[in-house]
Amino acid sequence: MADDQFKNVISHAKEYGFIFQSSEIYDGLSAIYDYGQNGALLKNNIKAYWWGAMVQMHENIVGIDSAIFMHPTTWKASGHVDAFNDPLIDNKDSKKRYRADVLIEDHVEKIRQKIEKEVGKAAKRFGDSFERAQFESTNPRVVGYHEKIRAIMDRFVKSMEAEDLADVKQLIEDEQIKCPVSGSMNWTDVRQFNLMFGTQMGSVAEGASTLYLRPETAQGIFLNYLNVQKTGRMKIPFGIAQIGKAFRNEIVARQFIFRMREFEQMEMQFFVRPGTEMEWYETWKQKRLAWHKSLGIDASNYRFHDHEKLAHYANAAADIEFKFPFGFKELEGIHSRTDFDLKQHEEFSSKKLQYFDPELGENYVPYVVETSIGLDRMFLAILSNSLQTEQLEDGSTRTVMNIPAFLAPYKVAVLPLLKKDGLPEKAREVMNTLKFDHMVKYDEKDAIGKRYRRQDAAGTPLCVTIDHQTLEDNTLTVRYRDTMEQIRIPMTELSALVAQKVSLSAQFSKL
Ligand code: ATP
Numbered sequence: 466m467a468d469d470q471f472k473n474v475i476s477h478a479k480e481y482g483f484i485f486q487s488s489e490i491y492d493g494l495s496a497i498y499d500y501g502q503n504g505a506l507l508k509n510n511i512k513a514y515w516w517g518a519m520v521q522m523h524e525n526i527v528g529i530d531s532a533i534f535m536h537p538t539t540w541k542a543s544g545h546v547d548a549f550n551d552p553l554i555d556n557k558d559s560k561k562r563y564r565a566d567v568l569i570e571d572h573v574e575k576i577r578q579k580i581e582k583e584v585g586k587a588a589k590r591f592g593d594s595f596e597r598a599q600f601e602s603t604n605p606r607v608v609g610y611h612e613k614i615r616a617i618m619d620r621f622v623k624s625m626e627a628e629d630l631a632d633v634k635q636l637i638e639d640e641q642i643k644c645p646v647s648g649s650m651n652w653t654d655v656r657q658f659n660l661m662f663g664t665q666m667g668s669v670a671e672g673a674s675t676l677y678l679r680p681e682t683a684q685g686i687f688l689n690y691l692n693v694q695k696t697g698r699m700k701i702p703f704g705i706a707q708i709g710k711a712f713r714n715e716i717v718a719r720q721f722i723f724r725m726r727e728f729e730q731m732e733m734q735f736f737v738r739p740g741t742e743m744e745w746y747e748t749w750k751q752k753r754l755a756w757h758k759s760l761g762i763d764a765s766n767y768r769f770h771d772h773e774k775l776a777h778y779a780n781a782a783a784d785i786e787f788k789f790p791f792g793f794k795e796l797e798g799i800h801s802r803t804d805f806d807l808k809q810h811e812e813f814s815s816k817k818l819q820y821f822d823p824e825l826g827e828n829y830v831p832y833v834v835e836t837s838i839g840l841d842r843m844f845l846a847i848l849s850n851s852l853q854t855e856q857l858e859d860g861s862t863r864t865v866m867n868i869p870a871f872l873a874p875y876k877v878a879v880l881p882l883l884k885k886d887g888l889p890e891k892a893r894e895v896m897n898t899l900k901f902d903h904m905v906k907y908d909e910k911d912a913i914g915k916r917y918r919r920q921d922a923a924g925t926p927l928c929v930t931i932d933h934q935t936l937e938d939n940t941l942t943v944r945y946r947d948t949m950e951q952i953r954i955p956m957t958e959l960s961a962l963v964a965q966k967v968s969l970s971a972q973f974s975k976l
Pocket of ligand 1: 471644681713715722723724725726728729730795798799825837838840842
């Protein structure tokens with residue numbers, strides 16, 4: 466069922482011009498995708514909402530746009546050359562490659578599901594008097610499951626930290642984790658694999674140097690932190706935001722735009738006084754969750770997942786997970802990165818990256834709390850959540866994408882009822898009044914019902930129909946995508962109605 470739903474999302478995304486496989490005529494390029502005519506619009510609208518919520522809504526956050534290529538020492542200092550690795554394992558029977566950590570996490574997730582099952586059964590049995598926390602801490606079976614999860618994760622974290630990859634393999638074997646494709650446990654050894662793409666700058670004769678395509682946008686912010694602080698006269702706490710491409714040579718890239726080798730991140734680094742970082746970490750966790758919830762997607766689709774194994778730079782980290790068609794997975798990360806990055810860049814560049822705090826009268830290297838969200842994952846979250854097949858009263862079905870109106874690619878479709886009698890000319894007139902402010906689509910082909918369905922499936926929140934009465938009294942019909950309700954209004958009221966329905970500023974005021 467979930468599989469079917471996901472397949473449906475992928476084929477719908479193609480059919481309606483949201484996402485195409487890159488280089489399709491050459492049979493595609495693995496885990497690289499292109500955004501089509503509707504996809505590019507939706508993506509730009511998501512960016513605008515994030516950028517507005519961060520930069521426009523916070524006077525102490527500014528935005529930059531740094532280059533993809535950076536001095537190669539950047540990646541030595543940041544730890545990416547030595548430590549941006551994933552543990553890789555192959556199944557010898559299916560020849561499929563996996564991330565060892567993902568195999569283990571999926572295994573743990575199955576145990577978690579067993580807990581949920583027990584909790585569900587007990588909740589039914591006990592009714593109103595059911596107390597989850599008490600049940601989980603006393604029911605022997607559930608206590609056993611929790612202990613098992615803890616033991617697995619502790620051992621995994623310990624062996625990763627000690628770089629004991631043999632023990633990671635042993636753990637997979639001890640837990641009898643099987644290849645989901647072959648069903649066998651015929652595993653290779655676990656190896657580390659660096660995820661950065663390298664390339665050359667300059668001709669070989671001149672002595673070319675190896676550069677990396679950035680695997681995260683954050684380092685462009687760290688390297689510019691002092692430039693921005695000084696020229697923007699920023700006072701701590703302050704943030705720097707950025708949207709841009711990142712590249713990772715992912716080992717396993719099978720889930721459409723969830724895991725791509727070229728993708729886009731929307732990151733914000735918030736620079737704070739040392740010792741206050743945990744407060745800011747909690748604040749940003751809540752603020753980011755509120756941003757997600759403001760989209761009107763049901764709250765049960767989100768959950769926090771606190772990291773057990775922290776990256777080399779972090780002292781606290783959590784993911785906001787979203788319920789994708791293939792289960793709860795990371796959508797955004799909130800990380801307390803300490804002063805690790807700035808200190809490393811100080812050391813490798815021999816330049817001071819300190820801040821003079823006028824209130825304390827002292828210099829320090831700020832601590833950093835970052836929020837990092839994948840734009841493409843956000844796109845997938847919206848697309849998969851909004852695609853619905855509805856049963857209508859007359860027994861028929863309709864496909865509708867109830868994308869939040871302010872994010873929808875096109876806001877209005879203008880439709881002349883017939884392709885004659887001056888209706889197309891009138892419709893163009895209406896379109897011309899709206900197009901300065903909104904993306905408007907004109908469509909005169911096929912019966913009106915079919916055109917409505919086409920717009921429903923593309924996520925257009927409003928259709929405006931021009932008929933013979935429009936020519937007589939300048940009224941027109943507005944049809945709402947979500948309710949299919951139709952109202953007749955004077956043409957003079959249309960602009961205000963559309964503006965109110967798709968307003969980004971109204972959305973900001975909800976944050
Ligand atoms: P994962 O555990 O899924 O590999 P990560 O923890 O490595 O992700 P981060 O380094 O925290 O991810 O990156 C921040 C965000 O960038 C992620 O929350 C995700 O939304 C996005 N992201 C990371 N890798 C990819 C990718 N390969 N394709 C698309 N988005 C990605």
